[in-house]
Amino acid sequence: MSEVATPAVQPEDRTMPAVVYGLYLIGIANILTIFIGLIIAYANRATAGPMMASHYTFLIRTFWLSIWWFVIGGALVLVGIPLSLVLVGIPVVVLGAFIMGAVGLWFVLRCVVGVVYLAKGEVYPRPLSWLI
Structure with missing residues (x-):
């Protein structure tokens, strides 16, 4: 019996979405870091895998x-x-x-919910929704 080798799915790097979430939350105290986070999200969305792309889309939509x-x-x-x-x-x-x-309040809740999904290593389920 030979087993077919399935390619191992490599986990996506969660560092940059976590940085953007952090910049957004710090941005509540100073607005500048929110714009820096937006630039990072736009810069990394095209090269991200499907899981992290959903978080970047969610972050960009949250900003706008x-x-x-x-x-x-x-x-x-x-x-x-x-x-x-x-x-x-x-x-x-x-x-x-x-x-x-x-x-x-809505901004903070969306960021916290996004961090929870990111910490679990899950795709954000509804990145285009305007609700949480």
Whole structure:
């Protein structure tokens, strides 16, 4: 009986996605590292294997969705501040601040969930989803 040798699947390097997740989480305190993480994710996504490519796609999408919603919340705050002089803008300012806070929480949760999948050595299951 001869056994057919199956090629050993080599594990993908998880270092760079972990670095990007770390840069994103550090970026909560200083925004610059988030942009550095985005550049690293774009640079490594094309050469990554399928598992790490899902994490890079997830990280890139997390960045763009959070920027989009943060800009919307910031615009509401900026529009609402002058309008709050006549009390009409107070709900707009509150809504904008709520959106910006929710986006910050959403950003952290997505990063933590991504780190958990990366630590398990698993593909991120829904990298194109806007939910967690």
